[in-house]
């Protein structure tokens with residue numbers, strides 16, 4: 095099939111590349127000229143495991159192209175995906191300015207039987223509004239379908255190629271047939287293709303993210319409770335997870351959820367509820383618990399150092415909002431960095447992939463290290479924000495040698511308290527008794 099992907103970010107690039115890899119002819123469009131030029135040279139603008147090889151292979155095979163020219167890409171396409179960003183506006187609602195500008199740019203070039211597929215996460219009613227807008231702009235009926243995306247950064251290719259389900263919101267048989275054909279190669283086992291109204295599809299995306307966020311805020315609150323009642327959240331987590339009604343997924347406590355999806359989607363769903371006079375009590379609590387959890391290491395560090403915090407050297411391992419990505423959107427590490435800088439600390443940071451993005455935001459206010467051990471040189475404490483694999487089994491003797499004081503604040507529970515006692519570290523983690 096001939097496909098135009100409007101928006102070549104995390105979702106557009108992964109989706110476009112994977113669809114090219116299953117034999118389609120895909121043109122990825124973006125308004126960011128520099129991004130397109132780099133992609134044309136085989137330089138991938140984001141870190142996503144496995145993506146680079148897949149882009150190069152499909153580009154070389156001639157199935158994957160990159161352009162800033164919307165007209166030619168859209169005119170020859172049967173399916174036009176909209177994968178532009180839908181960030182949070184001031185009031186928490188989804189800001190649709192990129193989406194509307196994309197809709198306007200494709201309208202004059204749509205082929206008569208083309209289907210516009212909304213991949214971006216959009217509030218309920220947006221598909222219907224796009225349908226109306228395209229009718230007004232073109233003077234005819236244009237097919238519009240919702241097809242929310244459920245991939246996770248850091249595991250995006252696998253998630254796209256082996257989805258748990260594909261959800262589409264359609265009003266025509268033509269759109270349903272095309273999308274079923276497109277996703278056929280990914281649904282060869284027992285995974286369902288779920289067809290519903292656009293409104294239900296739009297809601298499905300928000301409800302999925304809201305429930306996953308709820309699990310995280312719930313376990314974080316329970317972790318804080320464990321800490322005060324002298325329990326261990328890891329034992330409790332295992333104790334509940336073996337109950338198959340509960341399970342283990344998305345119940346890891348930490349420094350709160352970040353990224354470009356959970357925070358904004360919980361807020362956007364709450365905003366949708368308020369617009370129809372429903373007080374979103376659960377959603378507001380989930381967001382509030384998460385905002386507080388992002389300060390959990392701040393509380394521990396400020397309690398430990400007290401008035402002696404200003405002027406201390408604090409090392410940070412992990413800046414990305416999760417491992418296996420360079421994405422720092424709404425990353426909990428940034429909240430900690432802002433606090434430490436405000437307190438007059440010297441902050442040394444390390445992340446395997448996100449340093450460049452952090453540098454763009456903080457410049458010379460931080461010290462950047464490409465090696466985790468180098469970041470510990472002379473540090474009064476280490477704070478861990480992201481559970482990168484390489485942090486799991488470090489050389490504790492070398493860590494102690496490099497640090498001024500052997501103190502760790504672990505926001506991802508990477509180590510066992512007993513192990514840290516043996517290595518003679520002061521060790522504070524989430525929802526477990528501290529080693530002092």
Ligand SMILES: NC(=O)c1ccc[n+]([C@@H]2O[C@H](COP(=O)([O-])OP(=O)(O)OC[C@H]3O[C@@H](n4cnc5c(N)ncnc54)[C@H](O)[C@@H]3O)[C@@H](O)[C@H]2O)c1
Pocket residue numbers: 100101102103104105106123124125126129177178179180192193195196199213214215216243244245246247354355
């Ligand atoms: N990031 C994820 O893991 C993820 C997963 C599922 C769904 N989503 C949703 O997918 C959408 C895209 O998210 P993202 O993280 O890929 O965003 P992103 O910011 O990484 O990428 C968006 C891209 O769209 C481009 N763009 C903006 N306006 C354009 C226009 N008029 N024409 C062409 N290109 C344009 C931007 O330059 C940018 O490159 C959002 O609605 C998001 O909620 C994201």
Ligand SMILES: O=c1ccn([C@@H]2O[C@H](COP(=O)(O)OP(=O)(O)O[C@H]3O[C@H](CO)[C@@H](O)[C@H](O)[C@H]3O)[C@@H](O)[C@H]2O)c(=O)[nH]1
Pocket residue numbers: 215243244245246247248303306310343344345346347348349350351352353354355356415416
């Ligand atoms: O047990 C857990 C699981 C995750 N997180 C945090 O939650 C955030 C989000 O993680 P994850 O869901 O793995 O990454 P995303 O790429 O944000 O993916 C989410 O958001 C996407 C965008 O909507 C959806 O497509 C995915 O299905 C959904 O998982 C990160 O900060 C994680 O550290 C925890 O704190 N504890």
